[in-house]
Every structure is written in C-alpha cells, then in structure tokens.
Amino acid sequence: xxxxxVRRSNLPGFGLTMGxxxxxxxxxxxIPLAALFLKTFELSPEQFWGIVSSRRTLNALKISFxxxxxxxxxxxxxxxxxxWALVRYRFxxxxxxxxxxxxxxxxxxxxxxxxxxxLFAPKGWLGGPLAELGxxxxxxxxxxxxxxxxxxxxxxxxxxxxVLIDLDVEIEEAAASLGANRWHTVLRVILPxxxxxxxxxxxxxxxxxxxxxGSVIFIAGNxxxxxxxxxxxxxxxxxxxxYADATAIAxxxxxxxxxxxxxxxxxxxxxxxxxxxx
Amino acid sequence: xxxEVKNIVKKFGAFAALDNVDLKVxxxxxxxxxxxxxxxxxxxxxxxxxxDWPDSGELSFDGEDALGRGASxxxxxxxxxxxxxxxxxxxxxxxxxGLRVQPRGVRKDEATIRARVKELLDLVQLDWLSSRYxxxxxxxxRQRIALARALAIEPRILLLDEPFGALDAKVRKELxxxxxxxxxxxxxxxxxxxxxxxxxxxxxxxxxxxxKGRIEQIGTPGEVYDSPATAFVHGFIGESIVxxxxxxxxxxxxxxxxxxxxxxxxxxxxSKLFVRRxxxxxxxxxxxxxxxxxxxxxxxxxxQRAEVALSAGEGNTVIEIDAPRDRELRAGEMxxxxxxxxxxxxxQK
Numbered sequence: 116x117x118x119x120x121v122r123r124s125n126l127p128g129f130g131l132t133m134g135x136x137x138x139x140x141x142x143x144x145x146i147p148l149a150a151l152f153l154k155t156f157e158l159s160p161e162q163f164w165g166i167v168s169s170r171r172t173l174n175a176l177k178i179s180f181x182x183x184x185x186x187x188x189x190x191x192x193x194x195x196x197x198x199w200a201l202v203r204y205r206f207x208x209x210x211x212x213x214x215x216x217x218x219x220x221x222x223x224x225x226x227x228x229x230x231x232x233x234l235f236a237p238k239g240w241l242g243g244p245l246a247e248l249g250x251x252x253x254x255x256x257x258x259x260x261x262x263x264x265x266x267x268x269x270x271x272x273x274x275x276x277x278v279l280i281d282l283d284v285e286i287e288e289a290a291a292s293l294g295a296n297r298w299h300t301v302l303r304v305i306l307p308x309x310x311x312x313x314x315x316x317x318x319x320x321x322x323x324x325x326x327x328x329g330s331v332i333f334i335a336g337n338x339x340x341x342x343x344x345x346x347x348x349x350x351x352x353x354x355x356x357x358y359a360d361a362t363a364i365a366x367x368x369x370x371x372x373x374x375x376x377x378x379x380x381x382x383x384x385x386x387x388x389x390x391x392x393x
Numbered sequence: 394x395x396x397e398v399k400n401i402v403k404k405f406g407a408f409a410a411l412d413n414v415d416l417k418v419x420x421x422x423x424x425x426x427x428x429x430x431x432x433x434x435x436x437x438x439x440x441x442x443x444x445d446w447p448d449s450g451e452l453s454f455d456g457e458d459a460l461g462r463g464a465s466x467x468x469x470x471x472x473x474x475x476x477x478x479x480x481x482x483x484x485x486x487x488x489x490x491g492l493r494v495q496p497r498g499v500r501k502d503e504a505t506i507r508a509r510v511k512e513l514l515d516l517v518q519l520d521w522l523s524s525r526y527x528x529x530x531x532x533x534x535r536q537r538i539a540l541a542r543a544l545a546i547e548p549r550i551l552l553l554d555e556p557f558g559a560l561d562a563k564v565r566k567e568l569x570x571x572x573x574x575x576x577x578x579x580x581x582x583x584x585x586x587x588x589x590x591x592x593x594x595x596x597x598x599x600x601x602x603x604x605k606g607r608i609e610q611i612g613t614p615g616e617v618y619d620s621p622a623t624a625f626v627h628g629f630i631g632e633s634i635v636x637x638x639x640x641x642x643x644x645x646x647x648x649x650x651x652x653x654x655x656x657x658x659x660x661x662x663x664s665k666l667f668v669r670r671x672x673x674x675x676x677x678x679x680x681x682x683x684x685x686x687x688x689x690x691x692x693x694x695x696x697q698r699a700e701v702a703l704s705a706g707e708g709n710t711v712i713e714i715d716a717p718r719d720r721e722l723r724a725g726e727m728x729x730x731x732x733x734x735x736x737x738x739x740x741q742k
Binding site for chain 1: 539
C-alpha cells in the first residue's frame with residue numbers, strides 16, 4: 116500500500132491518516148461487531164435458528180423494522196414539506212421553527228419518551244381527544260410509531276435543507292417560461308434534484324428509528340408480540356443473563372440493518388449517477 | 394410580435410430599478426439592452442418574460458395586455474446567463490421539456506416531439522450531444538442547448554439575459570455571429586441584455602442604452618456610437634477623452650484659456666467636452682486647439698496610443714489618444730491637438 120499509493124501523491128499524510136482511520140474504525144466499530152458475531156458461535160446453528168425464529172423474536176423484529184420503515188416514510192413526506200416551507204418562504208418565527216427541528220437530536224430520549232407518553236396517555240392533552248375518537252396511542256404500536264417519527268424528523272430536514280437551498284431558483288423560472296405549471300415544475304424539475312438527499316434522509320431516519328430505545332419503551336407498553344421492539348427484547352434477554360440469545364437477536368438486527376442501508380446506498384448512487392454534478 | 398412597454402416603474406425598496414421606462418419593439422427586431430450593472434436592463438427583460446412584475450405601467454404584446462398572464466402563459470423563450478439547464482435530464486430531454494409539459498389537448502405525440510427536438514438540435518449544431526448530460530458540456534454548448542430549449546416552444550419573443558457573459562472571449566465572438574445568423578433564419582422578435590458594448594453594437598439592429606433605470610438613448614449601433622444623445626452614452630460607448638470645460642458666450646474655455654473650437658450651441662456653464670480617442674488629430678506644436686507633451690507611446694497593430702499631458706490647466710491633465718502610425722510619436726515631443734469631431738454636454742445632467 117505505502118509503496119504503490121504514497122509515492123506519487125501530492126497530498127501529504129496519506130500513511131498517517133489512513134493508519135489512524137483503519138485503527139480507529141477497527142477499535143470503535145469492527146472489533147465490537149466481530150465480538151458480537153463471535154458470541155453467537157456459542158450457540159449451535161439449531162439453537163440460533165430456534166431463538167431467531169421464535170414467535171416473540173420475529174414479532175419484535177417485525178415491529179421494529181416495520182414501524183421504523185413506516186415512520187421513515189412519514190418523515191420523508193413531512194420532512195420534505197417542512198424543508199420546503201423553511202427554505203422557500205419568509206414568515207415570522209421561521210428561525211424559531213428551524214431551531215425546533217433540532218430538538219429531537221438534542222433531547223435525551225428518555226425525556227422525549229416521558230413527554231410523549233404524558234401527551235398521548237388516555238388522559239393527556241392529545242390522548243384524551245383521540246381516545247374519544249376511539250384511537251389509542253400510548254401503550255400501543257401507534258405510540259411506537261409516534262415516537263419513531265419524533266426522533267427521525269430532523270434527519271430528513273437537515274439532509275434535504277442544504278440541497279434545496281443550493282437548488283437554483285433559475286431552473287424553476289426556466290421551467291415556468293417553458294410553459295410548465297407549478298405541478299410539473301415540482302415533479303419534473305425540483306424533486307429529481309432532491310432524490311439523493313431524500314434517500315439519505317430516509318435512510319438516516321430509518322436507521323435511527325430501528326436503533327431507538329429510550330423514547331419508545333416509555334410509550335410502547337411493551338407487550339410481547341404486540342408492542343415490544345427488538346432492542347427491548349435484547350435488553351430483557353440480557354437482564355435474564357441469556358447473553359447468547361441477546362446477541363443472536365442483535366446479529367439479525369445488524370445484518371438486516373446493513374442490508375437495508377446497503378440497498379439505500381445503491382439506490383442513492385444510482386440516483387446520483389443520473390444527476391451528475393458539475 | 395411587437396412589444397410595447399409603457400411607463401414601467403419597478404422599485405426594490407427605495408432603489409428604482411426602472412424609472413418610467415417606455416419602449417417599443419418592432420416585429421422581428423434584434424434589440425440589445427445595453428447598460429452597466431444596476432441600470433435595470435435585466436429587470437426590464439424579466440418583466441417582459443413574466444418573471445417579475447412592475448409596480449406600475451403597462452406591457453403589451455401585439456397590442457394585447459401581457460401583465461395579466463404569468464411566465465408560463467406568455468410563450469416567451471428565455472435564455473439565462475448561467476443556462477439554467479436541468480441537470481438531471483439529458484440534452485435531449487432538456488430541449489423536449491417545453492413540449493412535454495404542454496397541456497394534454499395541445500401536446501404532440503412522442504414521434505413529433507422527437508422530430509422537433511432533433512430539428513432544434515440540428516439548428517444549434519449539437520445533435521451529436523443529445524444523450525449527454527449538461528455537466529458534460531462546455532459553456533458554449535450549454536448556452537446553445539439553452540437556446541434550443543427556449544426555441545422548442547416556438548416562442549413569440551426570444552429573450553436572452555447576458556447570453557454570452559459567462560463564456561470566454563473567443564467562444565463569445567463565435568456565438569455572437571451565430572446568434573445573428575440564427576436570428577436572420579428564424580426572425581423571431583429578440584431582445585438580449587448585455588453590458589458589453591461591442592456585443593451590442595455588433596449583433597443588434599437597434600441598441601437601447603440604459604442607465605440608472607432610465608433609457609438614455611435608442612438607436613442603431615451607428616447612431617448611438619456616432620451621435621450619442623447624452624454624456625452618459627458618450628462615456629459608456631466607445632473610448633472617449635473627457636475634458637472639463639467652461640462654456641461662456643459661445644467660447645469654450647479649458648483651465649482659464651479659450652480653446653479654438655466652437656461651442657456648437659452648447660449652453661453656458663460648466664460642461665464636459667467629449668472627444669473619441671481616434672478623433673484627436675495630431676499636428677506640429679502650435680497648431681490645433683490644444684497643446685501638449687507626449688509622455689509615453691505604445692504601438693500595437695495599426696495604431697499608436699499616446700499619453701499626452703496638456704499644457705492648458707496646470708499641466709496635470711493627461712489624455713490618451715489613438716493615432717495612426719503614419720507619423721511615429723516619441724516621448725517628450727510637443728504636439729498640437731485638434732479635435733476632428735467632439736460633443737459638449739452640460740456637466741450636470
């Protein structure tokens with residue numbers, strides 16, 4: 116490596132930065148993940164399969180991934196609308212709203228969980244009126260969904276915002292002068308330019324929701340098979356000292372997350388290839 | 394299509410971008426809006442395109458009010474300085490865009506659209522690039538694609554905003570000639586904005602010179618160059634020597650001494666004498682209206698450019714003149730200068 120790559124480079128520090136990068140990524144990410152995999156080898160393949168394919172595990176995974184995906188979709192749509200309003204219009208309180216978007220980033224997840232639970236509990240401000248309509252949010256999967264939307268929204272907004280700011284207003288004027296109505300302009304000119312950023316925002320919001328623990332467990336009710344998320348099941352197994360069980364579920368989550376992120380990444384590269392930058 | 398602009402006023406805050414502008418553009422004209430930045434020329438173009446609205450005034454196309462219609466309904470082709478091509482579309486799709494977004498009843502079928510796009514790409518001589526993306530093209534190619542895209546909707550008026558401003562000098566020159574020949578081919582009413590006088594004089598049939606939101610002069614390139622209507626036009630177009638003079642009772646005085654030139658009917662008071670650099674005739678010392686000492690001479694091509702310190706005033710007025718090379722000038726030499734053609738404008742406009 117050092118012989119081939121370093122000699123002709125004008126950028127100094129290749130060896131140093133590359134070495135640090137590899138060491139750091141190994142210590143922080145790769146070694147812990149490898150340990151996770153190793154731990155599962157304490158189980159025979161049958162045991163592993165038994166844990167992973169048990170009804171409770173499958174339901175927990177289904178709830179985690181399914182609701183995360185749905186929440187990320189909602190965030191994608193609502194986040195895009197919020198970005199549009201924040202970037203394109205000047206209204207009183209715009210900067211305040213812009214700052215509010217970051218709150219889910221900064222708020223300790225437990226605080227968010229407690230606040231959301233209070234709000235959506237059957238006697239809460241929002242939970243009360245909703246209960247009268249027959250909609251129960253807190254202590255149901257809907258609660259998990261709400262918490263996941265809450266923690267995911269800034270990811271979409273913050274990823275798409277700079278791209279929309281950079282998008283030249285002139286291309287919209289060009290579209291208008293060519294006879295395009297507002298709808299055509301948005302669909303054919305603006306959105307295609309945002310697709311890579313939208314995919315990134317979606318992937319980040321999704322990943323965050325899958326990994327979310329703190330805010331969800333307060334509002335979920337945590338009924339096995341109904342409103343129990345996979346991270347919680349892992350914690351339960353750990354507290355029961357069934358470490359191999361916990362790691363088996365963790366490995367499944369890891370692989371599934373990796374596959375999804377990988378797929379989104381491919382999609383993103385495909386979209387970017389269609390929109391060559393300068 | 395004729396265009397009529399009447400009493401158009403447009404303010405950005407306290408700044409008047411357009412101050413009561415009147416303009417008539419005839420059918421098939423190739424008109425240049427020329428002026429320094431901030432003169433309002435782009436604002437006027439954007440108002441005609443429907444991308445901006447005036448605070449007051451009227452705009453009509455062929456006698457029909459145009460302000461009631463938005464940009465997408467005016468059928469005006471607009472070419473932006475920075476092209477504004479759609480980055481995610483191929484060259485072909487960029488040009489086809491205007492045809493694809495037409496309302497359902499009017500929209501042509503795919504085969505017709507393809508044929509039309511092909512025809513336009515042939516017109517701008519870039520058919521071979523149709524499957525490329527804008528980022529893969531050079532600046533000159535992008536601008537021609539932008540033009541083809543604007544022409545796709547069969548515009549009644551073609552507007553170009555500093556169309557060659559972002560290109561290098563050689564490409565600019567080629568595209569100028571190309572635009573002129575294109576215009577004679579399709580003869581659609583065309584207005585382009587430029588701050589480059591050479592571009593305006595070389596391409597346009599008529600030039601509108603603007604400054605500070607007002608039209609200073611409208612005329613053919615020959616008219617605005619040879620008989621500038623105002624001091625601004627004289628100073629902006631072509632290279633001029635400007636001398637502060639005093640007009641009193643038909644006599645022109647520079648720094649206390651009278652010059653041997655007529656006032657040409659200029660009113661009394663503080664004035665400015667404008668002479669083109671090449672309109673200053675050089676003679677032996679003692680001849681002509683002005684005397685001076687050559688300080689520095691640079692020769693290139695057919696001319697020599699001399700810096701001459703005038704004797705009138707305190708001797709610190711230095712002017713640059715262009716002289717033919719039939720008589721070589723030397724630094725330190727005394728010369729007499731006689732303006733062949735000149736104009737006198739009141740100092741305060």
